[in-house]
Amino acid sequence: MKKLLLATGLSAALLMPSLSQAATYEIDTQGAHAFIQFKIQHLGYSWLLGRFNTFEGQFEWDAKAPEKSSIQVTIDTASVDSNHAERDKHLRSADFLNVGKHPQSTFKSTGYKATSANEGVLSGDFTLNGVTKAISFPVKVVGEGKDPWGGYRAGFEGKTTLKLADYGINYNLGPASTEVEIELHVEGIRK
Numbered sequence: 001m002k003k004l005l006l007a008t009g010l011s012a013a014l015l016m017p018s019l020s021q022a023a024t025y026e027i028d029t030q031g032a033h034a035f036i037q038f039k040i041q042h043l044g045y046s047w048l049l050g051r052f053n054t055f056e057g058q059f060e061w062d063a064k065a066p067e068k069s070s071i072q073v074t075i076d077t078a079s080v081d082s083n084h085a086e087r088d089k090h091l092r093s094a095d096f097l098n099v100g101k102h103p104q105s106t107f108k109s110t111g112y113k114a115t116s117a118n119e120g121v122l123s124g125d126f127t128l129n130g131v132t133k134a135i136s137f138p139v140k141v142v143g144e145g146k147d148p149w150g151g152y153r154a155g156f157e158g159k160t161t162l163k164l165a166d167y168g169i170n171y172n173l174g175p176a177s178t179e180v181e182i183e184l185h186v187e188g189i190r191k
Contacts, residue, residue, distance in 0.1 A: 028188060037182070037185075073106065074105075078092055109122055141155075154190070
């Protein structure tokens with residue numbers, strides 16, 4: 001009887017459809033198919049745009065089970081680039097990013113909630129200037145599929161706004177410049 005139950009259980013397990021598993025993707029920074037950009041008002045008169053040139057990370061993604069998705073990103077804060085050397089030197093100082101003391105910024109997701117087939121809200125812990133805060137922001141699936149080199153890729157975009165003071169950045173840039181917009185454009189190659 002035990003052999004019959006064991007055989008029946010094994011047969012049922014083998015015949016059941018396999019459960020969906022998330023695939024791991026490496027963020028494609030080598031091919032420059034991923035970007036972390038920022039935008040902040042300058043004294044309320046114009047916009048200052050910039051980016052971080054050096055970062056790395058990976059994410060887990062399964063379109064059939066998006067709630068199992070996750071992402072980890074590490075940013076080299078000294079790689080800040082606003083297209084102006086003197087300003088970048090100031091941005092690296094203790095007035096802003098304090099890269100001597102905090103050379104990295106990180107984001108590690110804690111959850112993803114799909115709001116439609118191609119959109120959702122990503123939550124996680126973001127660390128900047130030595131301060132970690134829980135944040136949530138909308139993300140969108142740009143697309144996924146095979147690439148011309150035999151690999152498989154998936155791409156996403158997201159945008160959030162952060163208050164500088166929440167991360168210990170209190171340099172006075174005027175009342176219109178207390179928040180920074182962050183845009184993420186991420187393409188990953190499946191491992």
